[in-house]
Amino acid sequence: MPTHYSLGLIGYPLEHSLSPVMHKAALRTTGLTGSYSLFLIPPLPEGKPLLLKLFERFRHGELQGLNVTIPHKEIVLPLLDDLTPTARSIGAVNALYRDSGYLVGDNTDARGFQTDLATLPLTGEKKAIVLGAGGAARAVVYVLLQEGWQVHVASRRADQAARLADTLSDHATNGAGCATASLLDAISLRERLSKCSLIVNATPAGMSPHICDSPWPTNLPFPKDACLYDLIYNPAETSFMRFARASGLPSRNGLGMLVEQAALSFELWTGQTVSRDAILSAIPDTYQYESRREV
Ligand code: NAP
Numbered sequence: 001m002p003t004h005y006s007l008g009l010i011g012y013p014l015e016h017s018l019s020p021v022m023h024k025a026a027l028r029t030t031g032l033t034g035s036y037s038l039f040l041i042p043p044l045p046e047g048k049p050l051l052l053k054l055f056e057r058f059r060h061g062e063l064q065g066l067n068v069t070i071p072h073k074e075i076v077l078p079l080l081d082d083l084t085p086t087a088r089s090i091g092a093v094n095a096l097y098r099d100s101g102y103l104v105g106d107n108t109d110a111r112g113f114q115t116d117l118a119t120l121p122l123t124g125e126k127k128a129i130v131l132g133a134g135g136a137a138r139a140v141v142y143v144l145l146q147e148g149w150q151v152h153v154a155s156r157r158a159d160q161a162a163r164l165a166d167t168l169s170d171h172a173t174n175g176a177g178c179a180t181a182s183l184l185d186a187i188s189l190r191e192r193l194s195k196c197s198l199i200v201n202a203t204p205a206g207m208s209p210h211i212c213d214s215p216w217p218t219n220l221p222f223p224k225d226a227c228l229y230d231l232i233y234n235p236a237e238t239s240f241m242r243f244a245r246a247s248g249l250p251s252r253n254g255l256g257m258l259v260e261q262a263a264l265s266f267e268l269w270t271g272q273t274v275s276r277d278a279i280l281s282a283i284p285d286t287y288q289y290e291s292r293r294e295v
Pocket of ligand 1: 131215254255258259
């Protein structure tokens with residue numbers, strides 16, 4: 001067991017990340033010694049030399065764990081030595097660990113979302129719309145398909161949504177799940193609304209500082225019994241969630257998923273189970289207030 005855990009996060013930008021606060025709380029509560037650093041790596045190809053250097057340090061044992069965030073979750077795959085079956089199926093990673101000198105990519109976003117999904121006030125048929133088709137959307141769609149949902153993926157580049165639906169449809173279980181795809185616009189979404197019980201925002205639209213943005217087309221009403229889940233947690237209540245509240249629908253932000261993926265990453269690196277409450281209570285109240293609200 002290392003005497004000092006050197007952990008960190010690669011992404012761009014990183015200034016508003018809650019990961020240092022969460023992982024420092026995890027170190028404190030488990031009584032382990034360590035640090036959690038931010039590695040600002042510009043998008044590839046510009047950031048590639050920096051990334052390769054960091055990965056070499058990781059392989060040599062200078063680091064014990066790394067999280068991966070926007071914009072690197074998919075693009076780093078070819079630079080890793082191996083992937084867990086979950087990460088391979090999803091095609092995106094958010095947690096890296098070392099195994100016998102090899103750099104392995106895992107995806108704890110999926111289990112993070114799955115844990116929070118189980119707590120949502122869902123009613124009706126298992127029909128979902130997922131907005132966005134990036135790394136986080138891949139984890140969300142994977143979980144929903146595994147749990148027998150019919151999923152429609154909508155993104156502003158229809159080809160990206162189609163690719164996601166194509167590559168993940170194989171993971172549908174129970175014969176019930178399947179994924180379809182379209183452009184993220186009112187015309188395409190209108191015909192998907194019937195019996196839809198869950199809408200997930202997996203785009204950054206509405207994230208601070210662009211808090212007035214929303215991925216949902218203006219003037220398109222939400223399905224009447226849907227629950228809305230926004231992966232964003234900053235601000236605590238996004239425009240998308242505010243529109244849900246105005247329509248009398250329950251909504252949730254991504255804080256629960258964030259805490260769970262962090263706890264799972266920490267467990268992967270240290271082998272220690274960590275209290276989710278200890279992590280949650282280290283996060284400033286401003287992120288927490290609205291996340292607990294349900295209409
Ligand atoms: P990503 O790989 O960059 O993918 C983002 C997706 O959203 C892409 O399909 C992108 O399309 C689309 N998009 C970007 N801006 C948009 C806009 N203004 N309107 C409509 N679509 C837009 O990012 P990601 O890693 O999937 O993350 C997505 C969001 O989830 C971020 O806000 C991130 O913070 C959040 N997240 C939260 C958690 C959590 O634990 N709560 C975990 C992971 C991610 P283009 O490719 O055309 O830009």
